[in-house]
Amino acid sequence: MEKEKFDYFIKTEKNNWEVVIGLEVHAQVISESKLFSASSTKFGAKPNTQVSLVDSAFPGMLPVINQYCIEQAVKTGLGLNAKINLLSIFDRKNYFYADLPAGYQISQYKNPIVGEGSVTLDMPYGSKRVGIERLHLEQDAGKSIHDLSPDNTFVDLNRSGVALMEIVSKPDLRSPYEVNAYVKKLRSIMRYLKTCDGNMQEGSLRADVNVSVRKKGDKNFGTRCEIKNVNSIKFMEMAIDSEAKRQVELLESGKKIDQETRLFDTKKNETRSMRSKEEAHDYRYFPDPDLLPLKIEQSFIDDLKKKLPELPDEKKDRFIKKFKLTSYEANLLVSEVNISKYFEEVIKSADIKLAKNWITGDLFAVLNDKNLDIKDSPVSPKNLASLINAISSGKISGKIAKKVFELMVENGEEPSKIIKEKGLKQQSDPKELEKIIIKVLENNSDKVSEYKSGKEKLYGFFVGEIMKASSGKANPKLVNDILKEKLKK
DSSP states (O other), X not given: OOOOOOOOOXXXXXXXXXXXXXXXXXXXXXXXXXXXXXXXXOTTOOTTSSXXXXXXXXXXXXXXXXXXXXXXXXXXXXXXXXXXXXXXXXXXXXXXXXXXXXXXXXXXXXXXXXXXXXXXXXXXTEEEEEEEEEEEEEEOXXXXXXXXXXXXXXXXXXXXXXXXXXXXXXXXXXXXXXXXXXXXXXXXXXXXXXXXXXXXXXXXXXXXXXXXXXXXXXXXXXXXXXXEEEOOHHHXXXXXXXXXXXXXXXXXXXXXXXXXXXXXXXXXXXXXXXXXXXXXGGGTOEEOTTSXXXXXXXXXXXXXXXXXXXXXHHHHHHHHHHHOOOHHHHHHHHSSHHHHHXXXXXXXXXXXXXXXXXXIIIIHHHHHHHTOOGGGOSSOHHHHHHHHHHHHTTSSOHHHHHHHHHHHHHHOOOHHXXXXXXXXXXXXXXXXXXXXXXXXXXXTHXXXXXXXXXXXXXXXXXXXXXXXXXXXXXXXXXXXXXXXXXXXX
């Protein structure tokens, strides 16, 4: 099959415009405590119940680095094929927000913990390499709450100090679809590594999206605008499309693009100006005097590297080679760590081809309909394997299996129990099937004559009547074998 071609351009009467996109993804580190304090990071706690003196910037309180967060950042860097820097420095990024108690954020600027890396995307038009500029660690701010009172803003500091990894891509992305694939790939890698859960509904993964446009064929980048704090992939796609069209309209009317930070209004499907884009010097970065430079031994990195799990790209290659899957099928089955685990559990005792078809077809449809993760599937790997084995052994037909599967989704029961209780076992007794077939042919003698005179399309009619007479339980292979013999006579 011929691959699709890349064709995402903003097309006008005058020009074709190329969209250039870079992402700053903020991923919350999976850790029971914060980056510089022992406070809990549990989601959903009552406001201001997970705040230490360090988190609230109480005078005289000193930050203490959480080694586990360092390990998580290094593991993520290794998963991104990135350079791990043996020396990194924590800086103070100075700005005033009501939910930033210290008046600065502890982040990393010139010397991040992770340097350049890359991820590979599988697009319909081929592989796409996206460069990673850096990954740095920083603490999250608190949360301002504006909708509890018409006159007051409330501040919840539970998130203050939570460890974030900011993963900055190079401006290598060229469409909302590539952004979709990129964010999903990052999330997949981090879930395999158990360094970020990627739960966008809980705010543990969000992104600042940098967008610019240029005429197709131009080498120079246009003026970029940053769309701040987008917390869903769908909204990222919508925001990019809207912002790119806004910039094109401005340029084609002879106006210039102001470099600025913008917000995306999801209801109006448009971006709006927030503030002029700050430069690094606006934040007055300087090394945090309370934190020594972070030095990492190469042995520390090597040890973590040895313990890394099999990552999506490696697993995909193995699935293709070992299980003879297509690239597309393998991509589906390795996209999430829980999906790959489910598949490998099923094929321990069931046919690989049938397992692949049932998981990517019927099971995925159910999960999408019910908005469930596969780890919460109403059909366990063991029960799906049993269903597949019932098909393979001829106990039930593929058609009956669909009915059984529906009941398994409803009640979570074993297929063997459902088959027995509902009387769904396939009829595979040749003598009993022969009786049914003879009766069908006798009842339709006129059509038998027509078939024998050359109307071979009537064969399907006979099969349908036989299946109807057997309540859909007749073994299709045996039906075909016996029916062909009877029609020869």
